[in-house]
Each structure stands twice: as structure tokens, then as C-alpha cells.
Amino acid sequence: MPRTSDVEERLTNAAMELIWENSYGATSVDAICEKAGAKKGSFYHFFESKSALAVKALQVDWRRKKARMDEIFSPTVSPLDRLTSYFEHVYQAQAETHGECGAVLGCPYCTLGCEIGTQDRAIGEQVHKILDLNAKYFESAIREAHAQGLISAPDAKGKAEMLVAFFRGSLTQARIENDIRPLRRLSSGALELLGAKPRRAAK
Amino acid sequence: MPRTSDVEERLTNAAMELIWENSYGATSVDAICEKAGAKKGSFYHFFESKSALAVKALQVDWRRKKARMDEIFSPTVSPLDRLTSYFEHVYQAQAETHGECGAVLGCPYCTLGCEIGTQDRAIGEQVHKILDLNAKYFESAIREAHAQGLISAPDAKGKAEMLVAFFRGSLTQARIENDIRPLRRLSSGALELLGAKPRRAAK
DNA sequence: TCCGTTGTTGACTGGATGGTAAACTATCTC
DNA sequence: GAGATAGTTTACCATCCAGTCAACAACGGA
Numbered sequence: 001m002p003r004t005s006d007v008e009e010r011l012t013n014a015a016m017e018l019i020w021e022n023s024y025g026a027t028s029v030d031a032i033c034e035k036a037g038a039k040k041g042s043f044y045h046f047f048e049s050k051s052a053l054a055v056k057a058l059q060v061d062w063r064r065k066k067a068r069m070d071e072i073f074s075p076t077v078s079p080l081d082r083l084t085s086y087f088e089h090v091y092q093a094q095a096e097t098h099g100e101c102g103a104v105l106g107c108p109y110c111t112l113g114c115e116i117g118t119q120d121r122a123i124g125e126q127v128h129k130i131l132d133l134n135a136k137y138f139e140s141a142i143r144e145a146h147a148q149g150l151i152s153a154p155d156a157k158g159k160a161e162m163l164v165a166f167f168r169g170s171l172t173q174a175r176i177e178n179d180i181r182p183l184r185r186l187s188s189g190a191l192e193l194l195g196a197k198p199r200r201a202a203k
Numbered sequence: 204m205p206r207t208s209d210v211e212e213r214l215t216n217a218a219m220e221l222i223w224e225n226s227y228g229a230t231s232v233d234a235i236c237e238k239a240g241a242k243k244g245s246f247y248h249f250f251e252s253k254s255a256l257a258v259k260a261l262q263v264d265w266r267r268k269k270a271r272m273d274e275i276f277s278p279t280v281s282p283l284d285r286l287t288s289y290f291e292h293v294y295q296a297q298a299e300t301h302g303e304c305g306a307v308l309g310c311p312y313c314t315l316g317c318e319i320g321t322q323d324r325a326i327g328e329q330v331h332k333i334l335d336l337n338a339k340y341f342e343s344a345i346r347e348a349h350a351q352g353l354i355s356a357p358d359a360k361g362k363a364e365m366l367v368a369f370f371r372g373s374l375t376q377a378r379i380e381n382d383i384r385p386l387r388r389l390s391s392g393a394l395e396l397l398g399a400k401p402r403r404a405a406k
Numbered sequence: 407t408c409c410g411t412t413g414t415t416g417a418c419t420g421g422a423t424g425g426t427a428a429a430c431t432a433t434c435t436c
Numbered sequence: 437g438a439g440a441t442a443g444t445t446t447a448c449c450a451t452c453c454a455g456t457c458a459a460c461a462a463c464g465g466a
Contacts, residue, residue, distance in 0.1 A: 005443065023318045025228020029424060041445055044425065103321050113379035114314045115226045118306050128380060161385065162369065162392050169372025173364075176316035177331060182364065189365050193396060208413065232454060244415055247455065 008046045010036040012057040020108040079145040087186035106175030211249045213239040215260040223311040265333045276340045282348040290390035309378030
């Protein structure tokens with residue numbers, strides 16, 4: 001057997017998938033181990049508890065998503081295009097998982113945060129941290145769009161909070177209804193909410 | 204012992220509270236029985252399963268909330284005032300539970316729907332049904348506001364979906380952050396989103 | 407008064423749960 | 437090649453879980 005194994009990574013991936021697809025409470029350590037092709041002993045060699053695994057899984061998942069977001073929200077792109085292309089990206093990603101596993105799963109952070117916010121401090125804080133970072137992209141794009149005169153948003157933080165609420169609410173709705181339709185109007189709705197002209201040639 | 208008992212009602216109330224405060228998965232039948240002061244045997248005398256109890260609890264909870272909403276969305280009130288006073292009401296209610304149990308709990312339907320949408324068909328459908336009904340109030344108020352020239356919303360259904368997403372997203376945010384702040388801007392944000400003049404004297 | 411209905415009780419079941427422990431194996435370093 | 441270290445395996449545990457069951461109590465109607 002190799003010196004370094006990828007069991008830890010397989011475990012975090014399996015955990016993230018199962019928790020996202022079902023829920024934290026409905027995801028057992030046994031199920032995670034089976035999906036990852038690992039034994040329970042290995043699980044507790046790498047993680048001190050199910051909760052610790054969830055925290056790690058969130059971190060890993062976010063690191064991947066952050067890389068994508070840094071691309072999409074690159075300063076080389078016009079601020080409003082950052083937002084619309086991000087929403088397009090989210091729509092595509094949700095449509096893809098819908099095709100793959102037959103269900104629209106929405107935002108894993110929101111779902112998990114909602115479920116265990118009052119129960120598990122560590123997970124709750126991790127979720128909170130990630131969602132805060134995620135919102136920063138919106139705020140920055142809005143601030144810049146305002147500075148460039150593309151929209152009028154003197155209170156960029158407030159506008160960002162509204163947009164974030166709309167965005168996450170749409171994802172939540174999509175998960176509950178198991179329907180991607182609420183996500184189709186994400187980018188046009190965002191422009192409307194920001195008071196930008198809805199007609200835009202992307203790219 | 205009395206011919207008719209209130210055990211059933213106590214069970215649904217206890218279930219709703221526990222599920223809302225924690226989650227469906229984290230709420231055991233034993234815990235519900237203890238909170239309701241009932242024995243497990245009684246539980247299964249009235250309900251065939253934990254899932255069935257949850258469905259019933261949702262129905263009872265919604266019936267109560269619907270009565271309040273019918274008042275608030277009374278045709279005697281100006282359509283935009285219906286919306287703002289509903290949001291004020293929600294804010295007050297959330298602030299109250301925050302004071303009582305130290306946590307902002309958000310929307311029970313969204314939280315529950317998110318958690319078990321993919322796992323329990325019956326509960327998922329019940330949640331879906333309630334959320335649809337809830338959204339109808341928004342759509343009707345928006346349509347009427349448009350007809351009265353208070354706002355411009357030719358696509359009332361679309362606007363309502365946006366507003367609902369914003370509303371529920373804010374509640375979700377509030378739960379995750381355990382903070383009522385996202386709910387303070389609910390009514391002003393709604394008016395902004397609808398393109399109404401933000402200055403209004405309520406009542 | 408007796409019977410059927412409605413509601414109540416508490417002990418019980420079998421399986422799943424999160425987590426443990428100790429033995430074992432492969433690899434790296436010296 | 438001897439340890440030390442990192443990782444793996446299996447059997448195991450106590451607890452909790454949803455759900456069952458059969459006996460029992462209170463009332464209403466006949």
C-alpha cells in the first residue's frame with residue numbers, strides 16, 4: 001500500500017456529495033465510508049468526528065468553487081458581466097447535477113447551514129464564513145459597476161445583500177421545487193434588481 | 204379520562220417547534236413525545252409514522268398562519284401596504300422567537316423543504332403546496348398594485364417570484380447567521396425591488 | 407349494565423448509529 | 437534490516453432510533 005493515500009480526499013468528496021444530495025442528518029458515517037470505498041477505522045484515523053469531516057468537506061469544496069469564482073469575477077471583465085456570467089455558470093451547474101442525479105440540489109452551504117445552524121457550532125461557523133466570502137464577490141462587482149456609472153448603487157453593501165438574498169432564495173426555491181426554472185431568470189432578475197438595462201450582449 | 208383528548212394537538216405543536224428549532228432529522232419521536240407530555244404509544248395511536256406527523260404539523264401550522272395572512276392581505280388595504288405590513292409582521296415574529304429561544308429560526312417550510320425534499324415525498328409535497336399558497340398573496344398584491352398604477356409590473360407572476368426569492372432568501376440568511384438584521388430591510392427592499400417610491404406612511 | 411369505541415400505557419424489538427480499540431501492513435529513514 | 441510512522445482492517449460497543457404490541461382505562465350509547 002502506498003505511503004500516502006487519497007482516502008481522506010475520497011472521504012471529503014463522498015461526504016460533500018451525500019450531504020448535499022440528502023442532508024447532514026440523513027448521511028451516516030457508514031454511508032460515507034461505503035461511497036468512498038473506505039473502512040470506518042480509516043475514517044476515524046483522519047477525522048475525529050462526523051462533524052469535523054463536514055467542516056473539512058466544506059473547506060475543500062469552497063476552495064474549488066473559489067477558484068472558479070476568481071476567474072468569473074476577474075477584474076478584466078466588466079462588473080455586470082461578472083454577475084451575469086456567474087449566474088449563467090450557476091444555472092449550468094445546477095442543470096448538470098439535475099441531469100446527473102435527477103434532482104436540483106441548490107446551494108449546499110445554505111442547505112447545510114439551515115439544517116444544523118442551531119445544532120453544530122463548528123459547521124455553522126464554517127458555512128457562515130464561506131457565505132460571507134461568497135457575498136464579497138457580489139459587493140465588489142456592484143461597487144465597481146456603480147463607480148463606472150453602469151448602475152446607481154450608492155449603498156453597494158445593501159444592494160449586494162439584496163442580490164445575495166434573491167440569489168440564494170432562488171437556489172433554495174429550486175431545490176425545494178426540484179425545478180431549475182427559478183434559476184433561469186437569475187441573471188435577468190439580477191440586472192432588473194440592480195436597475196441596469198436588461199438588454200446586454202454577453203462577452 | 205376524557206372522551207376527547209388534546210394529545211394530538213400537543214404532539215403536532217411540539218413537533219413543529221422542535222423541527223423548526225433544530226431539524227427533522229435531529230428531532231426524535233421520543234423527544235416530541237416528551238415535549239408533548241405523551242407516551243410513544245399515544246403517538247402511534249394518532250399518527251402512523253414520524254413523517255405523517257410532520258405533514259399534519261405543517262398543515263396545522265399553515266392553517267394558523269393563513270388566517271393571519273388573510274387579515275394582512277385584506278382587500279381593504281392598499282396592495283403595497285399589504286406587503287410592507289406583512290414583512291413588518293414577519294420581522295416582529297422573528298424578533299420575538301429570537302428573544303424567546305435565542306435563535307432566529309427563519310422560515311420553517313423552507314428549512315424543512317430544503318432538508319428532506321429529496322428524501323420524503325409526502326413532506327416535500329406538503330411544503331411545496333404551502334409555499335405555493337404563500338406566494339399567491341404576493342402575486343395578487345403585485346397584480347393589484349400594478350392595476351392601480353402604484354408600480355409597473357406587467358409580469359406580476361415574474362415579479363412575485365423575484366420578491367418571494369428575495370423574501371425567503373432573507374429568512375434563510377437570517378437563520379444561518381442567527382441574526383435578524385437581514386430582515387429589517389425586508390419591506391424597504393421589497394418596495395425597492397418593485398420599483399415603488401420607498402417613502403410611505405404606513406396606515 | 408354491558409359493549410364498543412376511543413384513548414393510554416410501558417415494555418419490547420431489531421436495526422442503525424457514531425465512535426472505539428487493537429492488531430496489522432506498508433513505506434520511509436537511518 | 438530495525439524502527440518509527442502513517443495508514444488499514446476488523447470486530448466490537450453502548451446508545452439511540454422508529455415502530456410494535458397487548459393489556460388496560462374511560463367514556464357513550466343501547
